[in-house]
Amino acid sequence: MTGLKRNDSARLPGERPKSASAWFLWLVALVVSMALGLVHGSTVITMPQVWHAVLHPASGIIAVIIWEIRFPRIVAAALVGGGLAVAGAVMQALLQNPLADPYIVGASAGAGLGAIGAETVAPQMALMAPGAFIGALIAVFFAWSLSRGRGRSPMLTLLLAGYALSVLFSAVSTYLMLQNQTSLSTIFAWELGGIHGMVWAKVRVAAVIMAVSGLILVPQIKTMNALLLGEDVAHGVGVPVRLSQALLLLSASLFTAAAVYLSGLIGFVGLVIPHLVRRLSGPEHERLIPFSFLAGATFMVLADTLAEHLPPLGIVPVGLITAFLGGPYFLYVLARQQGRRFF
């Protein structure tokens, strides 16, 4: 080992520099976006007033607006954006497919059917969100159980089964919607995605679910790096491939279902944010996963604040904002990769 300095604190060649500065920047971005979200809203509240209310939760009407309306809403937006971005990054590694998003194996269609089913069966009970949560998990579980067995490419089967189930579930959803005209607009608004009227109780449920799925995910983080090398290679270096894939799918589905529970179906965050983070700090999951959460949370808080503040356009659901911002950005990235220049 001549010629190599024996210094264990030194960085190995190729090891990325400490990501402390990147952590700091993403956290600052999230805090700033949350502050922006707190200040903006239908009631005009100035920054000093916001600050006072944050520090004194029981100081009157402004404190109530801040603590019971804006805070839950912002935290919910952050959880939705972060959860979907993490789920998207996991699905992309799991399915070895850069176009994978959190909904790709049937979660969206399952959630849609769950929500509509709940609304049809018990329209007075406001069960759409729990219905969507359960529907999303059931759909993914269905697709996964079809992909098990001795076949050679279970992840491809999972993808195809998820697609077929999506078609089937969507057809049933459409039928139920046509039968149930009265709640058509409620369901349509829900499907577009939004974070209206958020309450702490709901945020807490989603936060606990996401914490659990985060704990499932942590011991699989570098496993995803190994899966990028191919299933056989991952197996060779000691990854219990089928078990890891099942745990990753479970974790991603819980993140997705918790996000859907809070906000309905919000598109594009889960697809775009991981790609953005990969461009900034590489595809290694020990950075991709946490930074995707922070970036997704920041993006979603900003999008939600923007959604509240487009008076000329009236009320715009946040799901449309994310699509309007995410779609063009993704096209831009793809064009750049092909060597084109638009800007």
Added chain:
Amino acid sequence: MAERMRLEQVDFHWPGSDMALAEISGTIREGVWLALIGPNGAGKTTLLRLLAGLEQPKHGQILVGGQSLSSYSSRERSTLIALMPQAIGPLFDLKVHTVVEMGRIGRYRFWDHLMRLQRSHRRAVEEALWATDTLDLADRNFTELSGGESRRVLLAMVLAQQTPILLLDEPTVYLDPGHASDLLNRVESLVREQKKTVVMAYHDLSTVALYCDEIWAMDRGRVVLSGTASEVVLDSRMKELYALDFLSLTHPTRQRPVLLLP
């Protein structure tokens, strides 16, 4: 020398295919470089996959350290046996360092997935990079490497596993003679100096005769010839195996047989 692997009447067949292995028995000892040869479709790669634990025998068993290979967990197996892949095409631009680091994942604990690597892992990665002369590639993207470089990196990845047994499937395919002999020389030093056991599927008989200690010649899923490299290469049955009447010479400096096309 101590026994590393023993095969007892191993049978296997691919579902929905004629490809099968039948009644393969044999012992693979410590510090031995074993070559699997045979015509295309003889079952060399299939046998390597069984030895790597990627497939399970239908009947019979593969013993490693006196214990059935299938009784080990994935993590335990990855500290005993490493299979060097021929090529990989990662979906995203992974750094060479990340690829080599994956050789350690079977030994990771919960926190290794989040925090900086522990000292033992860092040392193993460093040594593997050093042994394969890939230290200065560590910062590059794997997908941008040349054929020779990426093969060395994959060797580094399996060396980071620090296993007594190394499985190689045509490790020099697509490499020019310079890079091919460089890679084989590295493997040779692993066998001679570190007493690693290497099982290698290979097509070129002269190279096998030059480097390897023993040969198992396979045909249609069976091991039809086995013995020391020189014996097997010069055996009269090689003519039937390849349907080709080789001419043989003796290597001028190494005194090993060299086969020529007639």
